[in-house]
Amino acid sequence: MSCREFEADVVDLAREAQMSVASAARVGEHLEQCAGCAARVARERQLTRALKAVADSTPASSRAAAIEARLLSAFAERHGAASPMVQTGRPAFLTPAARVWLAAAAVAVFAVAAWQGAARWRPADEERPAATRAEAGPAAPAQTTAGSEIGSGAPSLAAKPEIPPRAELRSAAAAREPATGPAAASRAARPRAEPRAWAEVLRFVTLPTAIGLPALESGRIVRVDVPTAMLPAYGLEVAPDSQSGMVEADVLVGQDGQPRAIRFVTLDSESRRRQ
Amino acid sequence: MAAAPLTDRVPDDELLRRAAAGDASSFTELFRRRQPDVFRFAVHMTDSASTADDVVQEVFLVVMRDGARYEPGRATVVSWLCGIARNCIRQRLDRDRRLTSVDFANDDREPGSDAGRLMDPLADLLRAERIEMLRRAVRTLPVPYREAVVLCDLQEMPYADAAVALGCPIGTVRSRLHRARAMLAARLSASSRSPVPCVMTEGAIP
Numbered sequence: 001m002s003c004r005e006f007e008a009d010v011v012d013l014a015r016e017a018q019m020s021v022a023s024a025a026r027v028g029e030h031l032e033q034c035a036g037c038a039a040r041v042a043r044e045r046q047l048t049r050a051l052k053a054v055a056d057s058t059p060a061s062s063r064a065a066a067i068e069a070r071l072l073s074a075f076a077e078r079h080g081a082a083s084p085m086v087q088t089g090r091p092a093f094l095t096p097a098a099r100v101w102l103a104a105a106a107v108a109v110f111a112v113a114a115w116q117g118a119a120r121w122r123p124a125d126e127e128r129p130a131a132t133r134a135e136a137g138p139a140a141p142a143q144t145t146a147g148s149e150i151g152s153g154a155p156s157l158a159a160k161p162e163i164p165p166r167a168e169l170r171s172a173a174a175a176r177e178p179a180t181g182p183a184a185a186s187r188a189a190r191p192r193a194e195p196r197a198w199a200e201v202l203r204f205v206t207l208p209t210a211i212g213l214p215a216l217e218s219g220r221i222v223r224v225d226v227p228t229a230m231l232p233a234y235g236l237e238v239a240p241d242s243q244s245g246m247v248e249a250d251v252l253v254g255q256d257g258q259p260r261a262i263r264f265v266t267l268d269s270e271s272r273r274r275q
Numbered sequence: 276m277a278a279a280p281l282t283d284r285v286p287d288d289e290l291l292r293r294a295a296a297g298d299a300s301s302f303t304e305l306f307r308r309r310q311p312d313v314f315r316f317a318v319h320m321t322d323s324a325s326t327a328d329d330v331v332q333e334v335f336l337v338v339m340r341d342g343a344r345y346e347p348g349r350a351t352v353v354s355w356l357c358g359i360a361r362n363c364i365r366q367r368l369d370r371d372r373r374l375t376s377v378d379f380a381n382d383d384r385e386p387g388s389d390a391g392r393l394m395d396p397l398a399d400l401l402r403a404e405r406i407e408m409l410r411r412a413v414r415t416l417p418v419p420y421r422e423a424v425v426l427c428d429l430q431e432m433p434y435a436d437a438a439v440a441l442g443c444p445i446g447t448v449r450s451r452l453h454r455a456r457a458m459l460a461a462r463l464s465a466s467s468r469s470p471v472p473c474v475m476t477e478g479a480i481p
Contacts, residue, residue: 043460054413
């Protein structure tokens with residue numbers, strides 16, 4: 001191999017790029033005989049290390065989270081999908097901008113509810129079935145609005161019948177998973193070893209507006225009517241024939257009057273039938 | 276059908292396929308996994324962190340719109356993304372020849388894990404100075420050569436993937452890289468006689 005031929009491979013050699021066995025043998029043989037080319041390789045290796053240093057010192061984007069939130073919002077608009085956080089059921093997944101977006105949705109919900117009049121707001125204890133009232137647990141004694149208020153104690157897991165969501169109203173994540181079969185049976189049989197946070201226990205979704213509020217010491221569950229058009233903001237799919245209706249939701253209001261979490265109950269058709 | 280769990284084991288092309296089908300979680304995972312690659316490529320090419328962020332956003336908007344057009348057998352996802360980024364960057368470079376400089380001294384980079392190595396401030400300062408010198412030299416390379424250096428050396432992308440991203444044969448990538456490194460060596464040699472001022476940032480010293 002001549003020095004000229006060696007020059008064609010010097011960069012690959014310095015970068016430790018893949019080289020055929022035959023080429024590597026020829027290059028190695030030439031290096032043993034040519035001090036000039038050996039020095040040339042040494043300089044190229046030095047440059048490679050310096051470029052690696054440049055690459056390693058390149059800062060990451062400081063706006064990645066904001067860009068991600070904007071993209072996800074655009075993605076949801078494009079695909080008509082639900083909030084990714086709610087889809088996956090992982091609150092930590094909620095990006096800052098998504099929180100703002102969800103907060104705006106929450107505000108809209110409450111604005112609509114307020115517009116509809118306080119008369120339509122009613123404490124959950126007035127209409128909720130007894131089994132549902134028990135969800136608040138023993139920390140909510142019967143004499144105090146029969147379960148619609150939550151005491152400062154941790155809610156119990158013992159008496160926790162769940163309000164079954166209707167087939168039309170389900171999370172996108174749930175929509176992708178079969179409700180029956182071995183997987184579902186496995187989930188049902190899974191023991192609940194550790195007490196969970198109150199919101200999870202009660203199947204509530206924490207409102208973004210509740211982030212940063214004082215810890216929940218006591219509260220009330222208030223049932224409200226929510227336009228179905230707002231449901232995608234909470235990661236819920238709506239049947240096509242129910243797009244213009246209303247659904248019932250329970251809002252958990254803390255000791256300071258601030259809403260902390262929301263839980264959807266039924267679709268409008270069901271509500272109307274009951275009224 | 277239950278969605279498969281999203282972990283690092285899900286290949287990029289599968290994430291892209293799911294994202295194109297409307298799965299937001301896959302889109303998010305792909306963004307988080309590959310955004311740094313696109314950003315680094317863009318920041319070295321444009322010399323501007325804010326422009327690089329814009330390029331990242333444009334690239335993933337294209338992913339959102341045209342993700343189904345990706346051909347798995349033809350290129351890796353990262354090279355496909357860098358190819359999109361390259362088009363965005365070229366349009367910007369044509370539109371705005373003079374982009375603002377990156378202020379690496381004032382960015383929000385994470386502190387390095389090897390801060391304990393800062394035993395000799397002078398040596399570290401000199402090392403930082405050399406890095407800054409080289410960074411500036413890369414910035415001044417003509418675009419085709421800069422692309423080759425950024426993808427192959429800074430991004431450590433294989434020749435084949437870089438060729439896809441750059442839309443040229445592998446041989447062209449190799450020759451451009453060879454030429455670019457020769458330019459860098461020459462510029463560094465010239466710059467070493469007039470070192471640039473450099474602010475040392477703790478943790479930035481490799």
